[in-house]
Amino acid sequence: MSTQHKQEPADAPAVTDTSVARYLRTHPDFFATHPEVLIEMTVVHPSGAAVSLIERQVAALREQNRKLKRQLQELVQIARDNDRLSERMQRLTLTLMECTSLEEIFIVLYDGLRNDFHADAVVLRLMAKPKHEASRGQIEFSPDILFADHEDPAWNSLKSVLKRAKPLCGALNTAQLNCLFDDQAATIASAALIPLTAPAAFSTLTPSIGLLAIGSHDAERFHAGMGTHFLEQMGELISYAIRPYLAPRLS
Numbered sequence: 001m002s003t004q005h006k007q008e009p010a011d012a013p014a015v016t017d018t019s020v021a022r023y024l025r026t027h028p029d030f031f032a033t034h035p036e037v038l039i040e041m042t043v044v045h046p047s048g049a050a051v052s053l054i055e056r057q058v059a060a061l062r063e064q065n066r067k068l069k070r071q072l073q074e075l076v077q078i079a080r081d082n083d084r085l086s087e088r089m090q091r092l093t094l095t096l097m098e099c100t101s102l103e104e105i106f107i108v109l110y111d112g113l114r115n116d117f118h119a120d121a122v123v124l125r126l127m128a129k130p131k132h133e134a135s136r137g138q139i140e141f142s143p144d145i146l147f148a149d150h151e152d153p154a155w156n157s158l159k160s161v162l163k164r165a166k167p168l169c170g171a172l173n174t175a176q177l178n179c180l181f182d183d184q185a186a187t188i189a190s191a192a193l194i195p196l197t198a199p200a201a202f203s204t205l206t207p208s209i210g211l212l213a214i215g216s217h218d219a220e221r222f223h224a225g226m227g228t229h230f231l232e233q234m235g236e237l238i239s240y241a242i243r244p245y246l247a248p249r250l251s
Contacts, residue, residue, distance in 0.1 A: 121215035167231035
C-alpha cells in the first residue's frame, strides 16, 4: 500500500505581510477566537532599551503559561502510568486468585514481576513455615525462595524493614544485597523491599510472613522519593495469597 502525501497547489498564493495585514483587517475577531496565537506573539514597542510594565507582565504570564503546560503534561503522564499499573495489578490479582499452591504463587509472581513490571531480579524470603513439609521439599532448593526462621542472624540487616512494615525503595547496603540477592548482589543497583505481613486478626500467625525483594540494574529505578502506594497494595495482595499455605505459629 503506497502512502500519498498531500501537496500544496502549485498556484497557491505566497503569504506576505500585506496579505496577513489584509486578513486581520477583514477578520477583527481573529485573536478573540484564537487567543493561543496572541499569547505566543511578541510585540516590539519603539521604546528603545526600556521595557514597559505591560511587556514585563506579558512575559511573566507567558512563562507561567509554559510552567502550567509542563505541569499538566506531567500530571497526564502520571495518570497514564497509574492506569498501566492498575491494569498490571489487576492481572496479577486475577492470576493469583487461580493459584492452588505455593509453587503456583511463586511462578505467577516471578513471571508477572519480570514480564509486566520489568524486574531484573525477584526474590522471596518467607519466615513462616509451609503447612505441608512435602510442599517445602519441592521448592526449598530454589535460590530465590528461602524458608527461614525469624531469629536467623542473616535477617539482622533486614529487621528494620520488617519492623517498619512498609515498602522501602532505594540502594541497599552490602549485607542486605548479599542476604537477599546472593550471587546477583553485584548487579543490583536499586531495589524495592516489600514486607509481607499477616492481618492483625490472625494472631496465631507470626506478624511477619516474609519479604519480597524486587531488584533492578538501574540505580534510578527505585529511589527513596518514589511513591509506594502500589507496592503496599502488592504486599497486601501477596500476603493474603500466601497466608493460607503457611503453618500458624503460636504467639
